[in-house]
Amino acid sequence: MADYEMTIGIECHVQLATKTKLFSPADNDARDAAPNSKTHPIDFGLPGMLPILNKEAVNLAIKAGKALNAKVANVSRFDRKHYFYPDLPNGYQITQMYMPTILSGSVEVPLENDSSMTVRIHHAHIEADAGKLTHYADYSLVDLNRAGTPLIEIVSEPDMHSPAEARAYATELYRLMTFAGITHGDLYHGNMRFDVNLSVAKKGSEELGTRTETKNLNSFRSVEKAAEYEFKRQVALLEKGERVVQETRGWDDAKGKTSSQRSKEDAQDYRYMPDADIPPIVLTDQQIADIHADLPKLPPQYRKEWGDLGVDKSVINSILANQQYAELVSAVLASGGKKAAKRVANWIASSLNIDDMSDETKNADVADLLALCEMTEKSEITSNAASELFNDLMSGATDPRKLAEERNLLQVSDEGAVAAIVDEVLADPASQKAIEDIKAGNDKAIGFLVGQIMKKSQGKANPAMAQKMIRERL
Amino acid sequence: MANVSRDDVVKLAALSNLQLVDEEVDGLTHDIVNILGYVEQLNELDTDGVEPTYQVTDLENVFRDDEVMPSATTTDDLLALAPDQADKQVKVPKVL
Numbered sequence A: 001m002a003d004y005e006m007t008i009g010i011e012c013h014v015q016l017a018t019k020t021k022l023f024s025p026a027d028n029d030a031r032d033a034a035p036n037s038k039t040h041p042i043d044f045g046l047p048g049m050l051p052i053l054n055k056e057a058v059n060l061a062i063k064a065g066k067a068l069n070a071k072v073a074n075v076s077r078f079d080r081k082h083y084f085y086p087d088l089p090n091g092y093q094i095t096q097m098y099m100p101t102i103l104s105g106s107v108e109v110p111l112e113n114d115s116s117m118t119v120r121i122h123h124a125h126i127e128a129d130a131g132k133l134t135h136y137a138d139y140s141l142v143d144l145n146r147a148g149t150p151l152i153e154i155v156s157e158p159d160m161h162s163p164a165e166a167r168a169y170a171t172e173l174y175r176l177m178t179f180a181g182i183t184h185g186d187l188y189h190g191n192m193r194f195d196v197n198l199s200v201a202k203k204g205s206e207e208l209g210t211r212t213e214t215k216n217l218n219s220f221r222s223v224e225k226a227a228e229y230e231f232k233r234q235v236a237l238l239e240k241g242e243r244v245v246q247e248t249r250g251w252d253d254a255k256g257k258t259s260s261q262r263s264k265e266d267a268q269d270y271r272y273m274p275d276a277d278i279p280p281i282v283l284t285d286q287q288i289a290d291i292h293a294d295l296p297k298l299p300p301q302y303r304k305e306w307g308d309l310g311v312d313k314s315v316i317n318s319i320l321a322n323q324q325y326a327e328l329v330s331a332v333l334a335s336g337g338k339k340a341a342k343r344v345a346n347w348i349a350s351s352l353n354i355d356d357m358s359d360e361t362k363n364a365d366v367a368d369l370l371a372l373c374e375m376t377e378k379s380e381i382t383s384n385a386a387s388e389l390f391n392d393l394m395s396g397a398t399d400p401r402k403l404a405e406e407r408n409l410l411q412v413s414d415e416g417a418v419a420a421i422v423d424e425v426l427a428d429p430a431s432q433k434a435i436e437d438i439k440a441g442n443d444k445a446i447g448f449l450v451g452q453i454m455k456k457s458q459g460k461a462n463p464a465m466a467q468k469m470i471r472e473r474l
Numbered sequence B: 001m002a003n004v005s006r007d008d009v010v011k012l013a014a015l016s017n018l019q020l021v022d023e024e025v026d027g028l029t030h031d032i033v034n035i036l037g038y039v040e041q042l043n044e045l046d047t048d049g050v051e052p053t054y055q056v057t058d059l060e061n062v063f064r065d066d067e068v069m070p071s072a073t074t075t076d077d078l079l080a081l082a083p084d085q086a087d088k089q090v091k092v093p094k095v096l
Helices: A055-067 A163-179 A220-239 A285-293 A299-306 A313-319 A323-351 A366-377 A383-394 A400-406 A415-427 A429-439 A443-456 A463-473 B006-015 B022-044 B075-080
Strands: A004-015 A079-082 A092-095 A105-110 A116-128 A132-135 A139-143 A150-156 A192-202 A212-217 A248-252 A257-260 B089-093
Touching: A004 A163, A004 A220, A055 A116, A055 A150, A055 A163, A055 A285, A092 A116, A105 A163, A116 A163, A163 A192, A163 A220, A163 A299, A163 A323, A192 A220, A212 A220, A220 A248, A220 A257, A299 A313, A299 A323, A313 A323, A323 A366, A323 A383, A366 A383, A366 A400, A383 A400, A415 A429, A415 A443, A415 A463, A429 A443, A443 A463, B006 B022
Parallel strands: A212 A248
Antiparallel strands: A004 A150, A004 A192, A079 A092, A105 A116, A116 A150, A132 A139, A139 B089, A192 A212, A248 A257
């Protein structure tokens, strides 16, 4: 196994967040819809139908170009890709074979170990999705709700060499596409689907091995698992002296295995030809720049902006799992400065369920967050209390000082009151061993005394002040 | 002269989901050779410097706004055009 190296390229289908389909004015949201209820004669490929390109789909593709650091083509066109399959009533898919809208680009992918890698983008093209087939014993049923849904297919160069890199790339694509508003990013409903192309070769070999394509992976984890499985499977074949067959494979998530799938065509012969119904997309540089100007901040910009906050990259990446949190940290940074932004970033990463990306997520008022930062800064509340209040603010509560007062969370920083408790604890026979330890040079024992003080004060004494007073007294 | 073998025609038929009997393969092989030969005459033209023609309308940027429009044709109308249907879906012979 150690003698082999894998090479991975990924194709990703991204469902565009449009209201209607790519070429028909039918509703694009087919989630939980009755079969064929979101269809139009264009989606059924009826003779005489005239597909007309959805402007918003083109705008989103142009935005995707920016998110992919790619040049957007001044002229792009659509082609017909022919194959016979019942999920495709036209007998061809409308796609962009020769002149795609998005040209070569690159994605900077953050990796686990705080480093990053560049994955080059070969191109990305706009195309219409096919319908959905359900297979029964001796027939199949065709639902065309999804037929004509606008997609962009992002084709990477084979720049990845481990399952972890493949997963990291898929994750970063997701962040880029959702932040830019290209897609709703609903992975459960297949809004982003990954095809993993993987081949293995002996380390140091000039030639790549025969690749397989594992299609339709719809989670970052399955991208990683499928790559791990294919690597092992292909190496095992080569070790046995057998050949890897170039083929399309499917992924069984429950079994954690890929398996050979009969391909739609025995030979890949799609007889591409220009689509005469769809005139070319012609864009000036100014038009492209205007659409790019509409984009919100994307993950790479946030990373740059937060680079010198002094928080871990893991904290930054977990905040970037949710655009609202990212916007919040930036708002706090803008009005409260680095220290406050760092606090909020750490609170988000440690206290909230980041992966819960429901639409219900509320964002706290920035002024309230800054007030909470100030209370924490001045040690008026403990860090536990700060976390608790932060979660409340993020769930719609307001006025953290009032909340802290109501719940009796404000720490006692009145010197007289704290001093009384310190004296009480130092006089307690149970504290004598710790006092001797400290005097003998074991400074850690002071933690025990501070703990006793916190206990007596029901967690409200200012621990820094208590510690200072203990030292003064010993 | 275009070179088209019987195998090419059998493969083409498979790609097109057509079932041909032997005599049809022979006849089509002959016809396709003739058709390609006829079209090949175009290769005699000098097309250096001529822009490829992708379409003949000279239109560009034909877009529609992203608004859902009700269709006058209902799901039932569309399904009625299919040879067979079940559960509001088009029913086709098993394909896998």
